Amino acid sequence: MSVFGSGSTALAREPWFRQHPAAALVVAGMLFASVWVVRLIDGDAVDASMLLFTLPVALIAVAFGLRAGVAAGALAVLMVVTWVLATGTDLGPVGWIARCLPELLLGFLLGDASDRLRRAEAERRKLESGALLYREAIEINDSLVQGMAAARWALEAGRPDDGLKTLETTIVQAQDLVSDLIRQAGMGTSIHPD
Structure with a gap:
């Protein structure tokens, strides 16, 4: 048995998005784009399709940690702002909070949890x-x-x-x-x- 373990068995335990970070970014980009297209096609402010931005935000936060999760949440907020400006939609304070806060909070919380899990796994291996x-x-x-x-x-x-x-x-x-x-x-x- 090796003192430091086999790299391939450690890699095999990692989820797909950590084994293939480029693929995770592609999938997240496709999710962002899909939600964006759906949002542009169906411009109804009452429709909650922008909540689907939580999917790529969650993927990026879990795959890459806190900073990337917050950045993905900020990207989702930027896409909401761009949609509002492009469509001339009027969102009240609750509409802004409902569309922006979950993205930022999800990116922060899942990213932080992902970083903590990585540190705990590194400590366990040590x-x-x-x-x-x-x-x-x-x-x-x-x-x-x-x-x-x-x-x-x-x-x-x-x-x-x-x-x-x-x-x-x-x-x-x-x-x-x-x-x-x-x-x-x-x-x-x-x-x-x-």
């Missing part, structure tokens, strides 16, 4: 990695301490050949364990002497 390193450190410590203790006992028992052989085996085992950790960390170097 903790998992730390726990794995801890287990591997315990294993290395146990292997080395046991090998050195066995070598010491052999030396104290008057069997220097057995003690030296055990010590040499322990040194090779230590080098292998540490080299394996270095390879897992992606450093690609070995500590074995030439």
